[in-house]
Amino acid sequence: xxxxxxxxxxxxxxxxxxxxxxxxxxxxxxxxxxxxxxxxxxxxxxxxxxxxxxxxxxxxxxxxxxxxxxxxxxxxxxxxxxxxxxxxxxxxxxxxxxxxxxxxxxxxxxxxxxxxxxxxxxxxxxxxxxxxxxxxxxxxxxxxxxxxxxxxxxxxxxxxxxxxxxxxxxxxxxxxxxxxxxxxxxxxxxxxxxxxxxxxxxxxxxxxxxxxxxxxxxxxxxxxxxxxxxxxxxxxxxxxxxxxxxxxxxxxxxxxxxxxxxxxxxxxxxxxxxxxxxxxxxxxxxxxxxxxxxxxxxxxxx
Amino acid sequence: xxxxxxxxxxxxxxxxxxxxxxxxxxxxxxxxxxxxxxxxxxxxxxxxxxxxxxxxxxxxxxxxxxxxxxxxxxxxxxxxxxxxxxxxxxxxxxxxxxxxxxxxxxxxxxxxxxxxxxxxxxxxxxxxxxxxxxxxxxxxxxxxxxxxxxxxxxxxxxxxxxxxxxxxxxxxxxxxxxxxxxxxxxxxxxxxxxxxxxxxxxxxxxxxxxxxxxxxxxxxxxxxxxxxxxxxxxxxxxxxxxxxxxxxxxxxxxxxxxxxxxxxxxxxxxxxxxxxxxx
Amino acid sequence: xxxxxxxxxxxxxxxxxxxxxxxxxxxxxxxxxxxxxxxxxxxxxxxxxxxxxxxxxxxxxxxxxxxxxxxxxxxxxxxxxxxxxxxxxxxxxxxxxxxxxxxxxxxxxxxxxxxxxxxxxxxxxxxxxxxxxxxxxxxxxxxxxxxxxxxxxxxxxxxxxxxxxxxxxxxxxxxxxxxxxxxxxxxxxxxxxxxxxxxxxxxxxxxxxxxxxxxxxxxxxxxxxxxxxxxxxxxxxxxxxxxxxxxxxxxxxxxxxxxxxxxxxxxxxxxxxxxxxxxxxxxxxxxxxxxxxxxxxxxxxxxxxxx
Numbered sequence: 001x002x003x004x005x006x007x008x009x010x011x012x013x014x015x016x017x018x019x020x021x022x023x024x025x026x027x028x029x030x031x032x033x034x035x036x037x038x039x040x041x042x043x044x045x046x047x048x049x050x051x052x053x054x055x056x057x058x059x060x061x062x063x064x065x066x067x068x069x070x071x072x073x074x075x076x077x078x079x080x081x082x083x084x085x086x087x088x089x090x091x092x093x094x095x096x097x098x099x100x101x102x103x104x105x106x107x108x109x110x111x112x113x114x115x116x117x118x119x120x121x122x123x124x125x126x127x128x129x130x131x132x133x134x135x136x137x138x139x140x141x142x143x144x145x146x147x148x149x150x151x152x153x154x155x156x157x158x159x160x161x162x163x164x165x166x167x168x169x170x171x172x173x174x175x176x177x178x179x180x181x182x183x184x185x186x187x188x189x190x191x192x193x194x195x196x197x198x199x200x201x202x203x204x205x206x207x208x209x210x211x212x213x214x215x216x217x218x219x220x221x222x223x224x225x226x227x228x229x230x231x232x233x234x235x236x237x238x239x240x241x242x243x244x245x246x247x248x249x250x251x252x253x254x255x256x257x258x259x260x261x262x263x264x265x266x267x268x269x270x271x272x273x274x275x276x277x278x279x280x281x282x283x284x285x286x287x288x289x290x291x292x293x294x295x296x297x298x299x300x301x302x
Numbered sequence: 303x304x305x306x307x308x309x310x311x312x313x314x315x316x317x318x319x320x321x322x323x324x325x326x327x328x329x330x331x332x333x334x335x336x337x338x339x340x341x342x343x344x345x346x347x348x349x350x351x352x353x354x355x356x357x358x359x360x361x362x363x364x365x366x367x368x369x370x371x372x373x374x375x376x377x378x379x380x381x382x383x384x385x386x387x388x389x390x391x392x393x394x395x396x397x398x399x400x401x402x403x404x405x406x407x408x409x410x411x412x413x414x415x416x417x418x419x420x421x422x423x424x425x426x427x428x429x430x431x432x433x434x435x436x437x438x439x440x441x442x443x444x445x446x447x448x449x450x451x452x453x454x455x456x457x458x459x460x461x462x463x464x465x466x467x468x469x470x471x472x473x474x475x476x477x478x479x480x481x482x483x484x485x486x487x488x489x490x491x492x493x494x495x496x497x498x499x500x501x502x503x504x505x506x507x508x509x510x511x512x513x514x515x516x517x518x519x520x521x522x523x524x525x526x527x528x529x530x531x532x533x534x535x536x537x538x539x540x541x542x543x544x545x546x547x548x549x550x551x552x553x554x555x556x557x558x559x560x561x562x563x564x565x566x567x568x569x570x571x572x573x574x575x576x577x578x579x580x581x
Numbered sequence: 582x583x584x585x586x587x588x589x590x591x592x593x594x595x596x597x598x599x600x601x602x603x604x605x606x607x608x609x610x611x612x613x614x615x616x617x618x619x620x621x622x623x624x625x626x627x628x629x630x631x632x633x634x635x636x637x638x639x640x641x642x643x644x645x646x647x648x649x650x651x652x653x654x655x656x657x658x659x660x661x662x663x664x665x666x667x668x669x670x671x672x673x674x675x676x677x678x679x680x681x682x683x684x685x686x687x688x689x690x691x692x693x694x695x696x697x698x699x700x701x702x703x704x705x706x707x708x709x710x711x712x713x714x715x716x717x718x719x720x721x722x723x724x725x726x727x728x729x730x731x732x733x734x735x736x737x738x739x740x741x742x743x744x745x746x747x748x749x750x751x752x753x754x755x756x757x758x759x760x761x762x763x764x765x766x767x768x769x770x771x772x773x774x775x776x777x778x779x780x781x782x783x784x785x786x787x788x789x790x791x792x793x794x795x796x797x798x799x800x801x802x803x804x805x806x807x808x809x810x811x812x813x814x815x816x817x818x819x820x821x822x823x824x825x826x827x828x829x830x831x832x833x834x835x836x837x838x839x840x841x842x843x844x845x846x847x848x849x850x851x852x853x854x855x856x857x858x859x860x861x862x863x864x865x866x867x868x869x870x871x872x873x874x875x876x877x878x879x880x881x882x883x884x885x886x887x888x
Contacts, residue, residue, distance in 0.1 A: 055525075057431070062540075073353055085516040085526050087432060093850035102431055171740045176825075177659050178850030200660045208742055208836055209825040211539055211846055218541025222731060223740050310786050317697060320689030324760065325706055327753045328713045331724050383619030391613055392620070403878075404624040410874050411630070411867070412814025414841045418863050419630045421848060422637065443626045450623065474605055476612040504717030507816040507845055531719045531817075538723045538821055551720045558715040562708065 053081035054277050060087075060094020060107030061180045062212045063231040064266050067127060067298060068107060074293050075284050082277060088212070091180025095121070098269040104278045106269040109180035109231065110187070120271070126285050127266040128299035130232035131185050132250040134216070134240040136224045141165045143244040146189070146261070152227060153191055155204030160225060173219045173228030174207040181213065184264035185229050229262075233297040252299055266298070332555060339552025342545040348553075352517040357546055359553075361519045365434065365527030368520055369513060370502050372438035373445065378495055380442075381449025382484075388450070389457040390479055409447035416444050417511035425512055432526040437513025444508060445498035452497055456490015457483060493568040500561040503554070506531040530554055634867055638860030645854075650861055656827040656838075658847065658855040665862055667829040671837035672869075674744060674830065675819065676812040679751035683812075684805045686752075687759030688794075691801075694760070695767040696789055714757035722821035725750040730822055737834050742824030745833040750818050755808035762807065766800020767793055799884035803877055810873050814866070816841040840866045 058068055065088035072084035091108040098106025099119050109129065112121070133149060135141060141163050144152075151157040152170060161167040175182035182203075186192045191202045208226075210216045216228040221239035228240075232250050235242060242250050245261060254260035268285070270278060284290045291300040350358030384401070392398045420440030430436040460483050468478040484491075506529075514526030515536060528536070530550060537547040642650060645663055653664020690710075694703050729749055734741030770793050778788040794801070824836025825846060838846075840862050851859050 057526075059432075069353070083518065083521060083525070085514075085518060087514050087516060087526065089849040091850075092852075096850060096852050102426070169739075176846050177657075178847065195660075198660050201657065205828050206826055206836065208740060209827075209838070209846070211820075211825070214540025214542055218539075219740075219742075221541065223734060226740065306784070310784060313786050313790070314697070317689045317693050320686045321693035321698070321706065323686050324690045324713075324756055325709055327756070328709050331716070331721070331753075332712070334728065335720065335724060380619045380622050383616045384623060387613075387616035387620040391616060401620050401624055404627040406878070407871070407874055408623060408627055408630075410810050410814075410870050412810075412816065412841060412870065414814065414816040414844050415630070415634065415863055415867060418844055418848065418860070419633055423629070423633060443630070446623055446626065474609055476609050479612075500715050504715070504719075506717065506719045507841075511845075511848060531717050534717075534723060535719045535817055535821075538719070538726055544727065547723060551723055554717050554720055555712075558717070559712055562711050562715055566708075566711075 051081060052079040052277050052280055054275070055083040055085065056105065056275075056277050056281055057103040058084065058086045058105045058107060058268075059089060059097040059103035060105075060269075061091040061109040061266070062088040062214075063091075063109035063129065063181050063234070064088075064094075064107040064268075066234060067266065067294065070293050070296075071281075071285055071290060074289070075281055078284075079280075082281075084281070090176065090178045091183065092178035094180075095269060098271050101271060104270070104275060105282070108267040108269065110184040110264050110267075112267070113183075121269045122271070122274075124268045124270070124282055124286070125265045125301050126268050126290075127294045127301060128255065128263055129266055130250045130252075130255045130260060130299075131181060131188070131229050131262040131264065132232045132235050133227065133229050133243045133245060133262075134220050134235060135227050135243055136220055137239070137241045138224050139165060139241065141243065143247055146246055149245065150189060150191065153189070153204065153207075154202045155206075158204075166225075168225040171223055171226040172204055172207040173210050173216050173223075173226050174203050175216065175229075176209055176211050177201070180264070181229065181231060185262065188262050188264070255299055263299075335548060335551045335555060338545075339548040339550075342549035343552060347546070347549060351519070357543065359530065359533060359546075359550060361517055362528050362530050362533040362550075365513070365520050366503060366529040366531075368434050368523070368527065369438050369441065369509070369529055370499050372434060372523060373441040373502050374495055374498060376438060377442035377445050377449050377498060378491070381446050381494065382453050382491055384446075384450045385453035385457055386479060386484070389454055390475070390483065405447045405450050408443070409451075411444075413444065413505055413508040414511075416440050417508040420508060420512035430524070432512065432514030432516075433524045434513055434520055434527050435523045437509050437527075437529075438523070440508050440512045441502050441505060444505070445501050448497050448501060449494045452494035453487065453491055456487040456493065459490065460486045489568050489571045493565055496561055496565045496568060500558060500565075503529075503557055503561070504531055505529075506535050510535065631867070634860060634863050637857060638862075638864035641854060641857040641861050645858075650858070651865070654829065656843075658851070658858055661854075663854070663858040663861070665840070665843070665858075665865065667827055668838050668840045668843050668862065669865060670829055671744065671823070672813055672839040672841070672866075675747045675751060675823070675837075675839060676809055678744070678748035678833075679755060679812045680805060680809050682748065682752035683755040683759050683808050687756050687804070687808070688763050688801060690756070690760045691763035691767055691804075692789055692794070695764050696785070696793070710757045710760050713753075714761070718754065718815055719817040719821075721750050721754050722818035725818065725822040733834070739834045740824070740836070742822060742836050743834045744823065744830045744837050746822040747819050747837075747839070748833070750822055751812045751815060754815065754818060755811050758808045758811055759804045762804030763797070763801045766797040766804070769800065770796040799880050802880050806873055806877050806880070810870060813869055813873075814841060816845050820845055 065086055068086050072086065076082065076084065091110055094106035094108050095112065095116050097103040098121055112123065133144065141160065144163065148157065148163060153172060157163065158170050159167065160170055186201055186203065192199050193202060208219060210219050213230045213234045216230045217234065217236060217240060220226045220228045248254050248260045250260050255263045268282060274282070291302060294300045347358055349360050350356045352358055352361050388398065388401060417440065420436055424430045424436035424439050425432060464482050464486060465478055468482045473481065509529050510532045513529065515528040515532050516526040517528055520527040530553065534547055534550045534554065537543060537550060650663050650665055652666050653662065654666055655662040655664045656667065694706060698706065725746055729746050730741035733743060733746055774792050774796055775788050778792040783791065819839050820842040823839065823842060825838045825842055826836035827838045830837040843862050844859050848859055
């Protein structure tokens, strides 16, 4: 009996130790976190208006996410105690969450659909963003006409040799159905048609479905004969190549001058009366300070 | 006779080959990921936040620890209680069969179904929203079968003579359980907990539909957080940084290896303590 | 232990035994009740999960039609087509393919460990397999994305995201389940069987294939079915390598989408009928798992009867 109780107490000790260590790590980091916050708070309190605390939950587009994160970081410099949580799950999910009230701000990277407009959401256009058509850097094709893009994505052209490239089958990379980038791209490129009152996508059935802008980037970067479309602000030109559309390159200038045809708004949606924190954050985004952050990679709205 | 010998040699070669394939597959995966991950595993990566240009994983490590603690705190008492009832009280019959069937089925349900359920039930209906609590509640149902089964095995290992001794001294059934059976089975309970931790750390589908994927430090259990596995999934699918993905995957594999080591130690302890007692 | 003794002696020395016994009895009942509740929580959880999934997923079968969903070939949820047959087919093909690989290699590995391996080698192989079992599925998926997909793209073309990539990853993933359960049941075969066979002049390998494996067949079958359950329910590893195109795969190199990845990709933004259709996908998955589970219990029951 002695022996067993001995080994038991050893185990109790071990278990207790485990719990203590885990809790310790957790508390330590929590402390570190607040320490860091306090430091920045002290640095900023001079001459600032009252700092906000609480939490803003943002849910929606993966295209808007990097911009929203940057804006949140900037806003946090003034209001270090405010938590801004950002979930990138897709535009349709963002619109839905704003409507359900499961978040404070819903984001979308496309204009609202007609049925969504009837829900009574408040739209804030925070930026404009282009959609770039991207191919693998090894691909020789530089320039595509509007109708070429249409034909590629509907599957009518399925080999690069028809477009002056190598004799290779085209791998079309598209997005999941709830994506705002997909919705905007289909709308702007006329990749949809109305059948019995429903909007039907014309994108070829065997397209590879990538979940998120980054996934499009990764797939196009990894497959020589692929083509995809993604948020201009997230294009990494060391990994993929932007294709000119009708001879016009996708750049911020060309979108401003409206010579590049594929651009869409970034929306932040709220329902009913937004909280004080949400209101302040939205005001910040539309202020000069916020729009300066937007201008780093996207097109500001004022 | 000669023909038979050739046939035997071939058969033996096939068996060796298959064993080799199994080990080679493992070695390939583990070595490839650890080798690529180690290059990026530095204190700056592990101990910094995920914002402002720094892509540290400390918030993800903390979210993982938080989810593990919460789930174990919920699942362990319930699981151990259930195991105690099944081993010590339940008589063979419909009831026992029903509970057995339920645990077997729960064990077989794919994690995405748990995620689907958690998303609707905890996140939407109970309005816990995307939070560590929603994630932990979902996960604790998921690991319940593991806890119950492993604890049951440990309880069955406790010699009947222990119980008889205690009962003969006049202790009641529950006193016996609390004073004799449960303490003897502690290494088994510990094994159950470690196994569950392994499952929770490795789970992705059920977590990202319930706990969300916010990359900040979780302030409370009502905050959303991103566990390491979910982080690896996001890094991999978004193609943000394969170096970070390798490093995160390496941390996960090392964690699993440590957990396996701990399980074996605990299980070994359980066996030894009884074999030495019985003789 | 000491505590129990003390309270017992205390009980004897005081005169208020009756009262104490009653209190003790009450405590006993409360304890038993609580433990029973714990045990029942598993049943309750299962009931709630099943009810919710079925409650949310069954109505659409009435609205759209069972045939249109289960045998429908077109999945365009935003446009009102909810055919999940391509996903059912992809799930089944991926599962069967990976089990064909996993069962062969896994069973042979189990035979190796149980019968042929020198002790020092098993001491290396067994922990290795345990490690393989513990590696998170998302790590497998990442490995597949980084290594297997580009390999297939290089040698077979077509981009690499394919049914084949999923089969390879799942095949490796289910190995540990099959190996460990098969090995346990191979070891459980009574030594007399083997001795008898060897005494009759059979060689070691003949004994293994003609006597030991047939004697352990129910355990091996159980291992394979558990492996199937793991393969059909796997999400994260599959989603990263299979391409997620909702079409009926015509060859191993075609992209496809499984039932699980369909739910994972679209759940976050689905609403209305679309969400119900995803729950219907969950219902179909659930039914498959239940079938496997019933087969499993039947195997165990039969094995019990034989003994």
